[in-house]
Amino acid sequence: MEGFAGKVCVVTGAGSGIGQALALELGRSGAKLAISDVDTEGLAKTEAELKAIGAPVKADRLDVTEREAFLLYADEVKEHFGKVNQVYNNAGIAYSGDVEVSSFKDIERVMDVDYWGVVNGTKAFLPHLIESGDGHVVNVSSLFGIFSVPGQAAYNAAKFAVRGFTESLRQEMLTKHPYVSVTTVHPGGIKTAIARNATAAEGLDVEQLAKEFDRKLARTTPERAARIILESVRKKRARVLVGADAKILDVIVRITGSGYQRVFSTVMGWLVRGVR
Numbered sequence: 001m002e003g004f005a006g007k008v009c010v011v012t013g014a015g016s017g018i019g020q021a022l023a024l025e026l027g028r029s030g031a032k033l034a035i036s037d038v039d040t041e042g043l044a045k046t047e048a049e050l051k052a053i054g055a056p057v058k059a060d061r062l063d064v065t066e067r068e069a070f071l072l073y074a075d076e077v078k079e080h081f082g083k084v085n086q087v088y089n090n091a092g093i094a095y096s097g098d099v100e101v102s103s104f105k106d107i108e109r110v111m112d113v114d115y116w117g118v119v120n121g122t123k124a125f126l127p128h129l130i131e132s133g134d135g136h137v138v139n140v141s142s143l144f145g146i147f148s149v150p151g152q153a154a155y156n157a158a159k160f161a162v163r164g165f166t167e168s169l170r171q172e173m174l175t176k177h178p179y180v181s182v183t184t185v186h187p188g189g190i191k192t193a194i195a196r197n198a199t200a201a202e203g204l205d206v207e208q209l210a211k212e213f214d215r216k217l218a219r220t221t222p223e224r225a226a227r228i229i230l231e232s233v234r235k236k237r238a239r240v241l242v243g244a245d246a247k248i249l250d251v252i253v254r255i256t257g258s259g260y261q262r263v264f265s266t267v268m269g270w271l272v273r274g275v276r
């Protein structure tokens with residue numbers, strides 16, 4: 001893909017799924033990669049594939065919830081490559097559970113990774129992106145950052161928060177640093193390990209939920225998702241909806257306003273949590 005040659009790109013959660021596909025597509029497009037994940041095995045695979053392509057790569061174990069480590073890491077990446085152009089705050093986890101039965105700890109964990117991980121990455125790299133004179137913040141929200149479904153309150157909250165944070169940042173950059181672009185990504189169902197890596201409230205069968213997700217919801221491959229995201233990054237778009245499901249549901253929510261909730265409380269409950 002054109003427009004990425006020579007760019008220094010940071011991708012979190014690059015050991016699997018969308019992050020891995022983004023890193024590889026960026027590598028094939030001539031970018032230099034700083035990749036990280038808590039899953040060092042998956043990360044090593046991505047690193048090996050990038051090396052095989054011939055892309056310069058720095059691979060590190062990084063937990064996006066560890067703020068101090070993230071700040072040090074950002075300086076290390078700048079030191080290593082001499083500049084930083086793009087950060088893809090992609091690392092994320094899924095969790096299922098109704099509010100009534102979810103513990104505070106479970107809800108906080110989702111917010112820590114899916115929201116604070118994005119804030120940490122944005123804040124750590126923003127000074128470097130501004131300094132580069134050609135920066136781009138790409139924050140991965142979700143289709144669940146556009147509408148809510150039962151059983152996903154924690155994930156919905158984190159992904160709505162990512163959207164709010166990122167849309168505000170975009171406006172700040174437009175007025176203060178217009179050469180720094182900001183994009184919010186809203187993937188629909190993507191065929192990744194997310195549901196298999198997920199946790200759930202007591203009494204829910206995670207394996208069954210993962211099977212249902214893979215069978216009913218995951219429609220787009222991570223490779224296709226990565227190409228759609230990068231095409232939008234190249235065009236400096238404010239938001240990218242990934243997959244036909246994301247596009248259709250975005251329209252439904254806009255047409256129905258809050259009315260979607262009545263329909264989704266049954267339909268999406270069945271899709272996301274299994275029939276109850």
Ligand SMILES: NC(=O)c1ccc[n+]([C@@H]2O[C@H](COP(=O)([O-])OP(=O)(O)OC[C@H]3O[C@@H](n4cnc5c(N)ncnc54)[C@H](O)[C@@H]3O)[C@@H](O)[C@H]2O)c1
Nearest residue numbers: 013016017018038039063064091092142189190192193194
């Ligand atoms: N797959 C989907 O259908 C879908 C839909 C909407 C949004 N998303 C979002 O896309 C992003 C990528 O998800 P994916 O589908 O590729 O899932 P995935 O599970 O395949 O990959 C996520 C990666 O993030 C890593 N990770 C988890 N916690 C981390 C932490 N604390 N620090 C660093 N790395 C961590 C995991 O080890 C994993 O390698 C996530 O933010 C997810 O919420 C996915």
